[in-house]
Amino acid sequence: MSRLRMALALASAAALTACATAQADTAGPKSASSSELPKRAENPYASTYAPYGSQTTVIENANIYDGAGGKIMGGTLLIEGGKVAAIGTAVDAPADALRIDAGGKWVTPGIIDIHSHLGNYPSPSVDAHSDGNEVTGPVTSEVEAQHGVWPQDPGFSRALAAGVTTLHILPGSANLFGGRGVTLRNVPARTVQGMKFPGAPDSLKMACGENPKRVYGSQGRMPGSRMGNFALYRITWQKAVEYDRQWDAWDEKVENGTAKAKDIPKRDLQLDTLRGVLDGEILVQNHCYRADEMAGILDLAKEFGYKVSAFHHAVEAYKIADLLKENGTCAAMWADWWGFKMESYDGIRENIPFVHAAGACAITHSDDDIGIQRLNQESAKALADGNRAGLNILPETAWTWIGMNPAKALGIDDEVGSLEVGKRGDVVLWNGDPLSVYARPEKVWLDGALLYDAGSGMRPVSDFELGQPGEGDTK
């Protein structure tokens, strides 16, 4: 069904180009000609991001963590046309390329944070800016993080100065179904559309445990317990399965030319998102701390026929690393946060490396506007704790936790996450070993465009910070 839906999307995109405007779904009965059937606007709020101007750049004499688990000492990286054009120890660069001698400093791919609330819980964190949780009902899969992102959040510029080039903005965890998440390029922009990662799949944020049951239980509503959490997941997924079936039947009629406009199913934005999950087009990012609950969610996903892309926070992932591996589900984790709530009480510093050692996909995430500036340090912390516990994980492997692994869990690993030829030229030149607490980016490129340069003081300043104390400071 996924393939069929994809074909339809392409067909209607072409139709849209032809007539230039999207029609509503409310058109009356018409004949069976598919060109006259109601059209749905595909990809509304589409990305308008286009790479900024770049010049062919070659970084020589660099030590490189490539983000996919590789390391090159004394290597060269060529960025051409905004893409990684070559990487290795012997690279032929065009004569007119801008040459940067890294002098033995380190180069990595831009960091990816799979769990951020920049923009939807921006600075300053005044009530008027609180746009990350639609706390009016436990099932709000119809809301979208992109509609709550304030692009002037100064936090984006801090993350850029820390080497973060791609980030995923999620709704909060008050709701069982929190809404859609959006993947952003970390570029300054007037609009969220100007930041959206072109073609990146949406996510569905789901949440386990204490938050939903506390928020709604305290209002005397379901869910008021973990039992209620699961009951409402199941009730909702059952609706989604039935909705998906209706639309699949419709799509099939469209396909074989027997569709009649009057028979078109009623569109439900809440269930649309869930249908996208069932069709594999929207990736589930599931806030979940406890091992037993994650195991329950994996069974829930099997019951209704979808996949969990990643558990987020996953403080007890180390207890079920084998299940994560078996199900192909990543765990996005902090290095050492624990104890701030009951479901984080069993946190251990070896969580990330233990998950990795079990052969599962481990990710270092932030969920925090300060933490997003330290993802390299947090990974270094986890790496060392794992090795101290007897594991033997290499530094270049640890960089996959903020490189290829989050890229995979976000469905963008063919474009970012590593410095492989043909991928986006998202590159960080560090002033020291990037796993050291003392390291900071010297230069950060997105799609080959230099957007941060510590040496020249080139850094974005959001509209909010203009004219304020500390405007343009090093921060």
Added chain:
Amino acid sequence: MKTIHFSGAAAIAAAIAVTAPAAAQDFTIVNARLIDGTGAAERSNTTITVRNGRVANVGSGGAAGGTVVDAQGAYVTPGLVAAGSVLGLVEVGGVASTNETRSSKSPYSAALDMADAINPASTAIGVARIEGVTRAVVSGSPSGDLFGGFGAAISLDATDPTPLMNAAAFQVIDMGENGARRAGGSRAAAFARLEDALSEAAAYARAPARYGDGRSEDSLLTRADAAALSRVIDGSAQAMINVDRASDIRRVLQLRSDYPRMKIVLAGVAEGWLVADEIAAANVPVVAVPMRNLPASFETLAATQSNIGRMVAAGVKVGVIDAGGPSVSPQLPQQAGQLVAQGRIPGATGLSHEQAIAAITSIPADIFGLTRSGRITPGARADIVIWDGDPLETASAPTAIWIDGNEQPMTSRQTKLAERYNPANADTGLPKHYTRPR
């Protein structure tokens, strides 16, 4: 004479397990790469002699006798002093019955004494201890009124069931936005509240027995709170005042013109660098969080990680606090490490390695009256940590820790969990519940 060749925690633990007496042990650490916590330059090949729980001598050369620990060139620092901590007050942050930091339904505020609430058996203490924290300055948060009660200092010594050091050493006071909110909605209300409370406390101090005579029944300060605040006025307890905005800092510094004996510690101080000269001139110490560089509120618009470096450059005494973190355990070395890193960014200001370590050892110890703590100098308490790398790197960890000369266990509830689930360990064929690591 017995020499322990230092090669990790296990060797030390094994050696100490054989010899450890209940009381503090005399020993000598040789071949230490010492950063003594005072800000003095690092010294290699150092010998530290410990007698009766105190540092007897710091020098070079071999040991005179007794147990010898060979640090084999590893970094050695004083134990870390966690200021702004909730260790012993919080087991699980979100579980109210185990979180002693707020008392919003109490009729008392300044009279609250965290010493009454500290639980030395909290698992968070063990977690922090193996990160190198040997002393903590703990305090609650104001919740009803401006006043959060008295904070206290504790030792994290696992061999000491009564870890309280300095009780009622300081009073926590919220000003700025939080103070404004607690006082009724404005900064003017916060200062009116503060000044009224202090004048009430002064009245109490003049004649405790007559306190309240002739007052209206709607008096805003209880007798117990007045008694507590009288200690702030006479300087026998410091006032740790939470404040961020530059103008608020200036206004707080003026308090001493009315109350000259008051001893102020500024806490938070996100915009301190804008008024660093004035803070230095007032000779008021500061405790601040390194990792703040966002305009999280309208009172921290100028926040930058150069803040501490710039204040120190202006002559302000600044200790690091790790307040507001998500976990109950501090990340002090990582916080201090940012200050060194900041100094390497063009246009920014940081601290030297030694200064950064002083900011998490001797400086907070001095600010909060933990004399002889946070330093490895003759006469100091023997709070000593040996590290497996640069202490400020997130990859580093302590390999041996002494508090008052007592060797500390290198385990916590977390290490037990980790050991139970370590994938490097063989499967026992039984549920994990039957595995109880040491």
